[in-house]
Amino acid sequence: MDTGHSNIEGRGPAVLAVSSIILAIATLFVIFRMISRGAIVKRISPDDYLMLVAWLLTFGMTFAVCWGTRYGLGRHEEDVPDAWQSTLKKADYAFSVLYNPALMATKTSILMFYLTLSQTNRTFRWATIATLVVVNAGGLALTFLNIFQCRPVGAVFATPLPDNAKCTDIVIIYLTSAPLNIITDLAILFLPMPILTGMRLPKKQKIILIITFSFGIFVAAVDVVRIAYLQEASQTRLAEIQSESGDSGSSTRDTDFSWYASLSFMWSVLEVNVGVCCACVPALKPLVSRFMPQMLRDRGDVTEKSGTFSLRDQTADMANAHRIPSVISLPDGVDANAHTHASPPREQAEDDGPMGMMDFLTTPEMSEFPSRLDRTQTALTNTTRHTAPDSPAFFDFVNMQGKKSMLHMTNRESVFPISMVTILFFIWGFEYGLLDVLNQQFQRVSHMTAGQTTSIHSAYFIGYFLGPWLIGNWTLHHWGFKACYSVGLSIYACGTLIFWPSAVLTSYPAYLITNIIVGIGLSVLETSANPFIALCGPPEYAEIRLNLSQGVQAIGTVVAPLIANRAFFRENLNAPSLVSTQYAYLGIALFTIALAVAYHYVPLPEATQEELEDAAERLDSAHKASIGRVPVIWIILSLAALSQFCYVGAQEVVGTTFSGYMAKVVSPDWNEANFNAIGHTLFALSRFIAAGLNLFIKPRYLLLAFYIGTILFSALAMHRPGKTGLTMLLLTYFFEGPLFALIFAQGLRGMGRQTKFASVVITSAISGGAVFSPISNHLALDGKGAQYALIVAAVVFGFGTLMPIGLCAAPALARVVDPVSSKDASERPSETSSRASRALSFLNIGKKEQGEGEASGSVEFRERKASA
Template identity: 55%
Template sequence: MASANYGYTSRSPVVLAVTTVMLVCSTVFVVLRLISRIGIVRRLGWNDYFMILAWFLAFATSFAICYGTSVGLGRHEADIPSEWASELRKSEYAFSALYNPALMATKTSILIFYLTLSKTQKIFRWATIVTLAVVNIGGLALTLLNVLQCRPVSAAFASPVSDEATCTDIVTIYLSSAPLNIITDLAILFLPMPILTSMRLPKNQKTILVITFGFGVFVAIIDVARIAYLQQAAKIRLQEIQDHESPRGGPFRNSETDDFSWYASLSFMWSAIEINVGIMCACVPALKPLVSRFMPRILCDGSQIQISMVNGGSMATLSALENVQRLPSISGSPPPNPPPASHSNCDGPVHVMDFLTTLDMNERPQCQRTNTLATIATNATAHTGRSNATFFDFVNVKKKKSMVEMNNHESLFPVLMVTVLFFIWGVAYGLLDILNGQFQAIADMSTGQSIGIHSAYFGGYLVAPLTFGRLVLKHWGFKACYIVGLLIYACGTLVFWPSAVLTSFPAFLISNFIVGLGLSTLEVSANPFIALCGPPKWSEVRLNISQGFQAIGSVVSPLLAKKVLFTLEADSLIDVQWTYLGISLFNVILAIGYYYVPLPEATDSELEKASSHIAAASNASLGNIKIIWITLGLGVFSQFCYVGGQETVSTSFPFFLALVYPSMNYVNLQAIGHTAFAVSRFIAALAGIFVKPRYLLLFFYAGAIAFAAAAMSGHGASPAAMVVMVYFFEGPIFSLIFGQCLRGMGRNTKYASVLLTTAIGGGAVTPLISYGAGQARNVQYAYCVVVAAFAFGLLLPIWLNVVPGVKAIVDPMGAKGKKKRKIEKEDAVGVVSVSLEEIT
């Protein structure tokens, strides 16, 4: 091995020292883990074997980095002797080939351990299996990409490099893999938290468990730090490529113009930290038997009684859960019998929940009593399916109130909590439009490609609601859709990272499509939740208020993007990655928060009961088809047409303005249009207290058609003002369609919501048709597509206002009688005050 001369400016000493220390620390943790598992538990599992494999790979990766520091890693290229070049490239290549397998082995060990946590939590198990598949399939793909980074492969570490060789820039590969690492890190961190926090354990033990499994947050933080150094390396590389053209006519990883050994050294160091810290965090839960043997007081709670055991001189903890065996059930039935004690139970494999919740699993046969208590604790957790269960799960003392039974005051908190989600996807929608334009400018994309990206987003609405969105809503309820939708949305924003790094049109299509999948999963639940949570007569009012906050988000985000996030530099797409990383992390935290927020639900039977007052009207038929199904069909079609027309206006507005009023600032006028859009929703919410929703829908549809037609002619400020008015009349249409089409659906309400949400996919179709019309003549003429879309959508309000049987279903007070109607009108002042309270 060549001796390194550190007389030059060098990062080598720091990289060598830090990498060595981290390897030593991870080695200590692995040794302690093996002592705990072999010496105390006397049993090794597959997770232990994978951890041993992870340590060997971590050792090889760390050795490659340490060896690299002896042959120039951390120095500037100009300071590296030519005879070191080949050895340096070999060490760098070895690191790149070993990095992903080391992470794969560590994460696989953790996830296999998770699979033993609970055999009754099906969602947890399937989520763990999916994460395990993503870790290994994605890791294998990235490993192959690193190994085959050059053609021929030897060009990655050969010196000198053949002129015929071609290589993918290794920093680009590293940055492109960042989303997968972050996504799996966060999944591993948060997957067990719902189980751990719901366990019936003493406070100290539960706190220690949560903290123990929460150590994974350090891995995610380190991964972000590593990415920051990679980001810096990418910028330096881009600058050098601009200053010095590569001799092979393009950027090459280790060309003479690159200073890879200097700017990538800290990235390598942080990669070693990430791998070794991951191993240490993964070993922490396995050290619990060791801690309980030598420091049992750490795991003891004040409510526990410690009884000294003579044999072995160890301590066994009798939890307060022991009292469960002596407590009679509230219903008078005898308490559940503990599982029969047997000596074989102690000699057999230890269940992982017993392993986590008892002090010393090596007691033979005294462990039987402790195992029994741990089993009671585990069963108490496993059989607690809902948050309304009592502490001992003997009987449901109090049942949560269904959302369809709540009054205005009771529904205020849950409606406000879900309205937060409306604002979030409003921000996402607004950023999408601006980001498409920015991406088009930087990557030199055509207008057609930009519209294609926009259509990819709405293409997610055609897929998610009809597939997994429907299943989640049907089987797990409204709140589950929020959590799943937020997590998918977070994944989509992370995938933007490689899209920007690679400046790839297909990758950007994928990231937009994933964002659409996530937000459509949110919307398949959030819209009906707002409509159903509270008195049914104010469904459209509540929905317009919440949708108004969504519109506010779409006003704020473009201004933020233009004024703060984007600059004129060519690397602005790379810079905004940090914003998307922040959005992604925020969504993950929000998803976890919504898991713990108490929100009401409604079963199909409760939804059927809530619509029983109009059962006669909803059973009315036209021919052999029930009127409610005709209404729903027209509603889905109207929603498809409306969203298509709305998105056509949105995507074509900058080109329309450039044609008819080029001196006007697009950003300012777009902000005015979005503001008019938001204001109209709040106005419609207030008007909905006094005016039937079907009248409002007809009015706003007619206004949108009239002003869209007026925008097809003229020049200057007049047609621009007409488009702003189109924005205004578009605003409340969505909520009015959605709310009225859910009325009378009963147990089919969730299915109706799925179809109405899928219809939002019209935003993927109509803009493409308008683009074709604009190419044939001009963008102002293409507004005929908008007029046609709204005209087709007008069929729904015509149907609602013409057919008498429909009125009895969709009118909020249609089937309650004149006396009840009079009482409700006299109470209008109180209703207005409650509605205003919801707005504020």
């Protein structure tokens, strides 16, 4: 037996060496952290104790892997003696049980530390708590799943596996947990960035601070590499599932577990140990500050013998640099002069409370400085709940440039913000096209029934009903338009990451959830992006801007299937081709996360409720009219929601029946993908054409004309055979194109402060795509055929025409939705001038009353000022 140990072969030596070295490095980081916190800061926090627990679990997990290499881990199964099997399985089991608790303890320590960073930023605090819940709930669930991977539990150590035992493939468990690990890794990485980048610090300190908190990206990178090795093990399982004779309950010995799992275990050890190292980095700052302070100080920083910064000098330097001496001020009761030349006695600092970790991170050499002033400095960067936050910037102290409301921008001024948001239109068009192709591939691999196929397609649109109401409405009203982009992109990235376990397990329920989450993410995007395009710039061009942006979106929908079919699948429809798409989705998810972070910093205009209400004001007060007792704006919104619901539902009927139509009516030998691409190209082209026609034709007339086109050609496609019928169906695609933008933009007109709510309503109406496809699919399968199923589309398009018919028939509605031309808009300055005159008159009076009124705190004066 000993001679066997001395002649270890295969991957074992490499796994042992790497695991031992990274454990030693992590141990050093933990020791330095405890020295920094215990000897220098003289205060050990709960997050430090949690880090000790994480290190103990990591040590046990790493030791289990190292011990396993002595008993065959890294060898092929045929080279592992039977006498080693029991010990090897015990080591593997110990690793699998300790892996998730070690990750959970490490991430919990980091998140507990995050809770000390900002007591005033409620959004950051609640986001941290939510992440903390997800980390611990998911970690506990996965831990129990690992513990009870076999039933009975003792069967995990048996060789061979007893006939009455049932075990879950441990590789599948690891892959199932991969999305949760990546999502929480990225959340921990980016959660503090808005606070850190928004702090007003010297440039070098700010760079160091951001880099310090960015080390977590190495954990996510290691996790991705680990998953790549797990994928190698999963391909055999996918091939077995595809074949009818595949046996998902194959034993560990049959799958050569000790060989292919060794590198996965090694990368898991690296992941957890690197996580421990990264979690300790911020806590090492006091240690570095004590022995190498020059690393943390900009050249020219002024310090005193006591090692303190002068808050007054810093404030003065910032003000002089920007020539705005009144921008930064200290709170009442804080005297900057009192701390200019000497630090206060130690007793005073202790009276103000213990110094937090953030004090050390943001003030490198202020170990004797009172924490009250540190909190004052930090508070200078915070905003209250009633103050709109400025755009964060990485290295500036004060935002010198005020933003212009999107409602008051000219066409030239709106080019940049509209271009930035149009990029998002292209992204979700591309992702929708890719999702559609991926759904088809998943259906082939898992041999889904027609009903399951329809339900997966409908699940995406269920997300469109949930997203705007559950997330989009609150985000849009409380954080504004831009916040919806980052939130929507983040949710979408989570949905794409969940594709990993969905594909590995070929699980129908998991794939349903994936589509719902993707739909929620993209619906949150649309809740903000569509009204942003419609509102950003002169109002008379709202439909034109939205159709142009939607046209770019449609181009993405055309391009995505072409790329997917050629790059991912080609003509090989075996199981490994599905595995290859997981890497594409991983890349998309990581790119989407990066995009979400980037859009947090992109300077985009906003519009407050008051500005929206003021922009809706008209001299004729058309938007305030009523029909009966119902305000016209609510009638228009109801018609828009109904029309959007019907339009998207009918559009999906046409899309889902296209394949069956090609096979039954035209010819099964014709290339369906090519003609589908032609249809989507016509769809995109019509949006650009409609944008041009909108310069001359009122939107309500265009909406009616294009609706009539969809009804006419979908009805003709039902009755015409062969190529003629296909041509009619392709023309239906063409007339569908501009409907979305025309409905959305007209639905928002005149809504004023209810504009954001109207956007939520119309966006949620996109969920009509989930309703009518199952009906048409039932008709197609009921012996009627795909051609007869198009009657559903024609009827639903007919109901959608209620909006343009109502707008054209009721003059009160028409006056609201018809764009105000530039000539008509030129009459409005008289109203603006009148308001300006009243404001100037008040200011002249106010100059005389201001001193007395404000000094006495006169309620009458404040009310008069507020009303003006």
